[in-house]
Amino acid sequence: MSKVIRIGTRDSELAMWQARTVQNALERTGHQSELVPVKSTGDLNLDQPLYEMGITGIFTKTLDVAMIKGEVDIAVHSMKDVPTALPKGIVEAAVMKRASNKDILVHKGIDFLENKSGKIATGSLRRKAQWLHRYPEHEVVDLRGNVNTRMQKLQDNDWNGAIFAAAGLERIEIKPDNYIDLNWMIPAPAQGAMLIVAMEKDEESRKALALLKHQESQICVHVEREFLKVLEGGCTAPIGALAKIQDDHIHFHGALFSLDGTRKIEVEKSVPVAQAENLGKFCAQEVLNNGGRELMQHIKTALNN
CATH class of the missing domain: 3.40.190.10 (Periplasmic binding protein-like II)
Structure with a gap:
């Protein structure tokens, strides 16, 4: 038994x-x-x-x-x-x-995206850095709690929108109609x-x-998390990573951002799936060698102060 x-x-x-x-x-x-x-x-x-x-x-x-x-x-x-x-x-x-690896913006109207003023909520360093990289004039405020709590806080405050993982809202069926896909935002490693x-x-x-x-999912998230592990060194940082398998190749896109979004060091690679084992490590080393090592040290110093 x-x-x-x-x-x-x-x-x-x-x-x-x-x-x-x-x-x-x-x-x-x-x-x-x-x-x-x-x-x-x-x-x-x-x-x-x-x-x-x-x-x-x-x-x-x-x-x-x-x-x-x-x-x-x-x-x-x-x-x-x-x-x-x-x-x-x-x-x-x-x-x-x-499930979906996307980030989405739940909003109260998107006219603000054309303006220099906007207030977006997220508790994620990665989302904040990427939003400021794209919209440097906007303000990003901190948002914590489970998805239900965060959705309620969005309604209760004067923010233009808040960023969520699509998968979380879809799983418990609270994804609203007033959202847009942030296809330009690199998701968190293993998101979804x-x-x-x-x-x-x-x-x-x-x-x-x-x-x-699920073998394909397992291969992809392992590449993403290896990229994260090599870059992080035990420090939380604005890191995005996404691996996808298509036509027997694994396509990887990863990036490290500065906390304020002004700097972005990214890498893109495509290799046969059979060569996926060390892909995350190699991509992370490329980022580190292209200025990522100094940027990670700056991030660690800033977060510890």
């Missing part, structure tokens, strides 16, 4: 949707599971030596701790929120088929992808999750 797999998830509407998607997929392959919503880290002692690899994922830490303590078997994440280095003992078990992690020693859960893997 196979075990009932306990699926750890945050309790936001989007996180619950993602967890139920995994639960349904497991049921279709004959595996029983149950959802275990995990609350915030407030009552957990994170000073204990649970981490050995400097994990900083604000959205994943609570679930990592629950897995390490044996309270859940697997955890479901928006992959773009997951640090490129997982805690010791936790491994990637499956990347599901990727869902990652399921498990304990390395949990062979039963890992075997069940192996049936949910």
